[in-house]
Amino acid sequence: MHSNCLDCDNMTEIIEVKDIVKVYRNGVKAVKGISFSVSKGEIFGLLGPNGAGKSTLLKMLSTLLRPTSGTATIDGLDIVKDAGEIRKRIGLVAEKMILYDYLTPYENLKLFGKLYSIEEKALDERIDDLLKTVEMDKWKNERVKNFSTGMRQRINLIRGLINYPEVLFLDEPTLGLDPHSSVEIRRLVAKLNREMGITVILTTHYMEEVDALANRIAIINNGEIAALDTSENLKRMISEEKVLEVKITNSAKAIESIRELDCVRDVSSRDGELRIYGQGENFVDSVIDRIKSSDSRIISIKEIEPSLEDVFIKLTFGGE
Numbered sequence: 278m279h280s281n282c283l284d285c286d287n288m289t290e291i292i293e294v295k296d297i298v299k300v301y302r303n304g305v306k307a308v309k310g311i312s313f314s315v316s317k318g319e320i321f322g323l324l325g326p327n328g329a330g331k332s333t334l335l336k337m338l339s340t341l342l343r344p345t346s347g348t349a350t351i352d353g354l355d356i357v358k359d360a361g362e363i364r365k366r367i368g369l370v371a372e373k374m375i376l377y378d379y380l381t382p383y384e385n386l387k388l389f390g391k392l393y394s395i396e397e398k399a400l401d402e403r404i405d406d407l408l409k410t411v412e413m414d415k416w417k418n419e420r421v422k423n424f425s426t427g428m429r430q431r432i433n434l435i436r437g438l439i440n441y442p443e444v445l446f447l448d449e450p451t452l453g454l455d456p457h458s459s460v461e462i463r464r465l466v467a468k469l470n471r472e473m474g475i476t477v478i479l480t481t482h483y484m485e486e487v488d489a490l491a492n493r494i495a496i497i498n499n500g501e502i503a504a505l506d507t508s509e510n511l512k513r514m515i516s517e518e519k520v521l522e523v524k525i526t527n528s529a530k531a532i533e534s535i536r537e538l539d540c541v542r543d544v545s546s547r548d549g550e551l552r553i554y555g556q557g558e559n560f561v562d563s564v565i566d567r568i569k570s571s572d573s574r575i576i577s578i579k580e581i582e583p584s585l586e587d588v589f590i591k592l593t594f595g596g597e
Contacts, residue, residue, distance in 0.1 A: 291317040291444060291476050292338070297347035299333050307333040309500035310347065317443075320470055320477040322491030324484075326593050330500040331480050332448065338478065339369050339446050352443055365393065368437035368475075372449040374429055375436065378422035382413055382432045385421060386439055393440045400439075407435040410472075411465055427458025434465060444476045445469070451486060463489060484586045494585075496592050503592040508585055515583045515591055518542070519560050521553040523568070524576040531571040538563050545590065554587065 292315035299308040308330045315321045325331040336342035338349055340360040349356045354363050376385050383404060390400040408414040411431040421429060430450070437445055447466065451459040463486060470477050481487050487494055488508050495505040504511055525531060528551060532544050540563050541555040553564055561580065568575055 289317045290314040292321075292349070292351055292478075294338070294349040295347055297334070297337060297349055298345045299330075299337060299342065300345045307500055308337070308344075311497070311500075311502055312347075313495060313502065313505060315476060315478065316492075317476055318470070318474050319492045320466070320479060320490050322487035322494040323478065323480040323497060324482075324487055324494055324589055325480075325497035329497045329593070331497050334497070335446055335448055335478065335480055339367060340364055341369075365440060366443045368440060368442035368445045370434055370437040370445070370447050370450055372452055374433045376421050376429060376433055379420060381418045381420055382408060383417045385432060386436060389436050390439045395440070403439065403441070407438055410469070411435055425458070427454055427461060430454060430458065430462055431465065434462065438469065438473075438475075441473075442475065444478065447477060447479045447481075449481055450479070451481070451483065459483075459486070466490060484584065484589065488585045496589060498593045504588070511588045512583055512585060515588055518554055518556055518583055518587070518591075520581050520583055520587055521551075521555075521561065521564060521578060522581050523551045523553060523564075523578045524549065525551065525568055525573045526576065527571065527573040531568055531573040534571045535564060535567050538567055540564075543590070543594070552587075554591070 294314065295312050296310045297308060298306070298310050300306045311334060323331045323334070333342065337344050338351070338356060340356055340363055343357055351363050352366060356363060377388070380388070386404045386407065387400065390403065395403065405414065408417055411434065413428065413431050416424070416428070421432065434450065450466065451462050454462065466477060467490060469475055479487060479490060491508065493505065493507055494511060496503045504514065528546060528549065532546065532551070535541055535553060536544050538555070540557040540560045541553060543554045545552045555564070565575070565578070
C-alpha cells in the first residue's frame, strides 16, 4: 500500500529542517536540534512515544509554533519569515476534528474555502471534486452531526485539502476510528498522495499505519531522531535479534526470571502474550528452560520476524 513515490532520493526536496530546537518557557527542551529533509510527493512518517517531541515538531513546521533556534523551509519559504505564505501552501488535519456539526459537508467546506479567498465558482467545483474523491458526494447536503465517526473524518480530511496544498500534515488521522474506518482513511491518504501528488507528513501511534503508508520513517525519542530510513531498512537494524511470541501460564512469575537471562534484552506483555527479545544460538532453548524452571507451562511458542514495532521499542525504551 506504499505510495508511488518510487525514487524519493532523486526528487526535489520540498521540506528542509536544519538543527531545529524548541525550548518552552518552563525550560523543557522538547526538540533538540533535529535535521532532515522530505522529498516532493513523499509520505514521511513520524513515530515516537508520548512526549518525544513529534507534535511540537509538527506545530513548528505548520507555523503554529516558533522554533527557539534552527531553521526550516517549505518549498523554499522560511517557516518564521514566510509563515503567511506557507499557510497558503499547506493543509493541516489535527488530532481533533474541526467541523461544525449543524452544517452540511458542503457548508463546512465552503466556510473553510472562503478563509482562503478562493473564487466562488472554483470553490464549488473543488468541493464537488473532493467530496467525490472521498465518496461523500451523496451526503453533500446532510448535517455532519448525523454522520458516523469515519464519515466525519473523511470530511475532516478533505477540509485540510480545500486550498489544494502542496504539503499535508496529518496528526493521528485514524485516532479513535474503528478498524474498517481506519483502513478507509489510509486508503484515501494513499490515493490523495498518488493522484494529487501531495507530500504528506504523518504522525501516528499505529505501527501498521506508518508501515503501510510511509516511504520513510523517522523515529523520534527525547526530542531527537533515533533513526530515519525506510521501514524495510529499519527492520534490518535488528535483523540479528530474535523475537519469541509466547503464551504461558503464571506469566507474571516467569517474566522477571526470563529477564535475568544474559541472552534476553527485553520482555513485553500484552493481552496475556509475551514477546521476548534476545540474541544468541542458545536463546530459544534458554528461554524454554527458564520458563519450565519457573513453574510455568508453555501453551504456545513461535519465533517471529522483527517488526517495525520491535524496532520502535528497542530505540525508544532502551536496549543495547
